[in-house]
Amino acid sequence: MQETNLPNLMADWEIPQRQSPAAIFILFIKTIFNLAKAFWPVLLIYVFREKEEGESNFILILTVLGFGLLSILITLLKFWFYKFSISEENLHIQSGWWKRKKMSIPLKNIQSVQLEQDLWQRIFKVSKVSFDSAGSDQVEARIDALEVSKAEKLKEILLKEKQEIIHSTDTTEATDVPVSEMSSPTDSVSKVYRLDGGDLLKLSLSANHFEAFFILLAFGYRFLEDLGGVMGAKKDELMQSYADEALNQSIFILLSGFALIAGISIVFSAGRTLFKYYDFKLVETEKNWKVSWGLTTRQQKIVPFSKIQMLTYQSNWLRRKLDFWMIYINVIGQVKTQAKTRITLPFTSLDKVLSVTSVYLSSDTLKEEGKGIAKVYWIRKAILLALPLSVLVSVGLYFLVSHYMAWLGIVLLGYLTVYFYIWQQNFQWIADESGLWLCAGVWGRKYTLLKWQKIQQIELRQTLYQYRKQFTDIHFITAGGVAIIPYLKLETAQRLRDEVLYLVESKEEDWL
Amino acid sequence: MTFSNEPVFLNQEIPEGETLEYKSLEPKYLKVKRISFVISLVIFAVVLGFIFYFIEEIQKIWIISLIAGLFLLYAVLEWIADGLSFRYSGYAIRERDLHFRSGWWRRRVRVVPFNRVQHLSIESGMIERRYGLASVAIYTAGASQADFKVKGLKEDTAQELKNWINTQVNAGNEPT
Numbered sequence: 001m002q003e004t005n006l007p008n009l010m011a012d013w014e015i016p017q018r019q020s021p022a023a024i025f026i027l028f029i030k031t032i033f034n035l036a037k038a039f040w041p042v043l044l045i046y047v048f049r050e051k052e053e054g055e056s057n058f059i060l061i062l063t064v065l066g067f068g069l070l071s072i073l074i075t076l077l078k079f080w081f082y083k084f085s086i087s088e089e090n091l092h093i094q095s096g097w098w099k100r101k102k103m104s105i106p107l108k109n110i111q112s113v114q115l116e117q118d119l120w121q122r123i124f125k126v127s128k129v130s131f132d133s134a135g136s137d138q139v140e141a142r143i144d145a146l147e148v149s150k151a152e153k154l155k156e157i158l159l160k161e162k163q164e165i166i167h168s169t170d171t172t173e174a175t176d177v178p179v180s181e182m183s184s185p186t187d188s189v190s191k192v193y194r195l196d197g198g199d200l201l202k203l204s205l206s207a208n209h210f211e212a213f214f215i216l217l218a219f220g221y222r223f224l225e226d227l228g229g230v231m232g233a234k235k236d237e238l239m240q241s242y243a244d245e246a247l248n249q250s251i252f253i254l255l256s257g258f259a260l261i262a263g264i265s266i267v268f269s270a271g272r273t274l275f276k277y278y279d280f281k282l283v284e285t286e287k288n289w290k291v292s293w294g295l296t297t298r299q300q301k302i303v304p305f306s307k308i309q310m311l312t313y314q315s316n317w318l319r320r321k322l323d324f325w326m327i328y329i330n331v332i333g334q335v336k337t338q339a340k341t342r343i344t345l346p347f348t349s350l351d352k353v354l355s356v357t358s359v360y361l362s363s364d365t366l367k368e369e370g371k372g373i374a375k376v377y378w379i380r381k382a383i384l385l386a387l388p389l390s391v392l393v394s395v396g397l398y399f400l401v402s403h404y405m406a407w408l409g410i411v412l413l414g415y416l417t418v419y420f421y422i423w424q425q426n427f428q429w430i431a432d433e434s435g436l437w438l439c440a441g442v443w444g445r446k447y448t449l450l451k452w453q454k455i456q457q458i459e460l461r462q463t464l465y466q467y468r469k470q471f472t473d474i475h476f477i478t479a480g481g482v483a484i485i486p487y488l489k490l491e492t493a494q495r496l497r498d499e500v501l502y503l504v505e506s507k508e509e510d511w512l
Numbered sequence: 513m514t515f516s517n518e519p520v521f522l523n524q525e526i527p528e529g530e531t532l533e534y535k536s537l538e539p540k541y542l543k544v545k546r547i548s549f550v551i552s553l554v555i556f557a558v559v560l561g562f563i564f565y566f567i568e569e570i571q572k573i574w575i576i577s578l579i580a581g582l583f584l585l586y587a588v589l590e591w592i593a594d595g596l597s598f599r600y601s602g603y604a605i606r607e608r609d610l611h612f613r614s615g616w617w618r619r620r621v622r623v624v625p626f627n628r629v630q631h632l633s634i635e636s637g638m639i640e641r642r643y644g645l646a647s648v649a650i651y652t653a654g655a656s657q658a659d660f661k662v663k664g665l666k667e668d669t670a671q672e673l674k675n676w677i678n679t680q681v682n683a684g685n686e687p688t
Contacts (some may be wrong), residue, residue, distance in 0.1 A: 099636070464618075
């Protein structure tokens with residue numbers, strides 16, 4: 001039956017058409033809402049300001065009327081200029097009066113069609129139709145109101161070609177799944193990773209405690225200030241009296257306070273990490289990772305390998321000593337609600353990390369010596385970033401705190417310069433037919449893995465200086481993050497880009 | 513310039529991006545850009561004027577002249593940069609991808625392979641339309657910075673370009 005109906009149906013859709021007239025009302029509500037959102041501060045000030053005597057509400061009424069008329073005008077224009085149609089291969093949507101837009105979405109790329117009814121749509125017996133194409137953050141296109149029967153036909157037509165594809169391919173997403181499903185032995189399990197008690201302790205103790213420390217330090221400072229307030233003396237005077245009375249004692253108090261705060265912050269951030277990664281488990285099957293973790297809020301996720309866009313693993317200074325690594329994966333789904341997910345996985349040794357990440361891209365190549373970047377990188381960074389920052393800090397300290405503190409600016413300059421120098425020395429990249437490996441870091445290490453197949457766009461960026469000296473930054477843009485190699489020789493970057501483009505364009509591999 | 517073209521990992525002849533001939537944008541586009549720049553400058557100046565009118569504390573000669581000086585400096589630099597950027601900007605089409613370059617003191621060359629394109633649109637603002645110009649926006653999946661616009665085309669060129677890419681996209685994605 002469908003076979004005979006569809007061609008006729010198609011004919012109806014080829015002529016550009018407007019939405020159901022009910023859309024006018026729905027758009028009107030939306031416009032008023034948007035206008036109110038844009039101008040509410042002005043309105044608020046106007047309504048609540050002190051009124052002069054004898055002032056009538058005439059201007060207020062006029063303003064409201066003006067807003068109303070403006071809304072109606074915008075709505076009508078929007079409605080009138082919005083048209084959609086379907087040609088053989090594309091869905092076309094044209095819209096806008098001030099800024100005109102004609103959109104074409106290949107039917108093959110429409111991943112899902114959603115029919116929704118809010119209150120207003122239900123009242124008018126119409127439906128909102130929205131279309132998602134792959135991995136998009138926002139709903140790309142939308143019809144606000146269409147008669148329900150028509151909307152259903154539209155959905156049918158749009159998904160006609162999709163049907164076979166959807167049924168044949170694996171549609172699993174990086175989803176939250178109930179615990180019961182996690183243990184179902186449907187797939188052949190090849191590897192299982194767990195964190196035992198000792199590992200969890202290591203992970204917790206090596207967490208970044210500085211954050212908690214500074215927060216608590218700020219609290220401690222405030223506490224001292226409050227204490228001063230209670231005693232009827234200013235903080236400085238309080239300090240002064242300490243100094244006068246017993247210098248040794250005050251230093252002791254200060255130091256023990258410091259130690260106390262440090263202790264509390266370590267316990268705090270360690271505890272947080274412990275709760276988060278309690279009973280971490282990763283099960284590797286043929287096509288997915290099934291991951292679960294957490295004590296108070298237990299999380300489960302299924303990560304299909306094909307959905308991983310980019311992968312990084314890193315370690316801070318302390319964790320590197322302990323050989324402890326965190327893997328970050330950027331996953332992209334087909335449906336809007338799960339557009340992008342970033343998942344963090346802790347691992348107890350680099351060997352395990354390499355073995356786990358090999359499902360995305362093998363890290364064997366990392367044993368080779370990588371290529372570096374231009375030496376001028378650290379000099380430029382020192383001049384353009386470290387120097388202005390240090391001057392700013394110096395000047396700020398000089399005027400706001402004390403003349404002596406200005407020296408800290410020079411210390412900062414030294415530290416940053418050394419930092420950039422080491423960063424440049426450590427940076428390495430390796431490229432082969434399958435993908436790209438980046439290694440970076442000063443005290444810690446961060447590895448970035450990128451399969452060429454996942455690339456969406458490539459960009460070369462040059463500052464004026466780089467242009468003159470024939471250097472460039474190269475950005476590999478994926479649907480889940482960007483991998484950057486800075487300060488490459490221009491010709492190397494161009495050649496690299498051409499080779500990658502050749503690989504991406506000559507194969508019809510699916511990136512999703 | 514000597515171009516070594518030393519292979520990075522692929523030891524074979526491949527199409528080169530640097531031999532491409534870039535088509536420059538419509539000269540009218542510079543005009544459009546400058547008109548909208550002037551409009552935004554005027555709006556900005558009006559806002560500044562209001563701020564100075566209402567806040568008495570900053571009504572001092574040195575503050576006003578400092579702000580006005582910075583404002584003028586910015587306007588002049590941006591005006592010059594727009595002109596230089598226009599001369600550098602352009603696009604090149606190959607069978608399987610599109611290159612677009614822009615900027616002047618920050619130069620960018622961006623490539624999008626057609627087999628990654630999700631959908632396309634033609635956009636034209638009020639001023640652009642007055643001069644018969646339009647831009648083609650190309651959308652790929654994911655990241656927000658992934659949308660790609662070829663600006664400063666004639667309306668028919670834009671339409672042609674969009675249709676052509678669309679054909680390539682539909683032909684390329686055919687499940688075989």
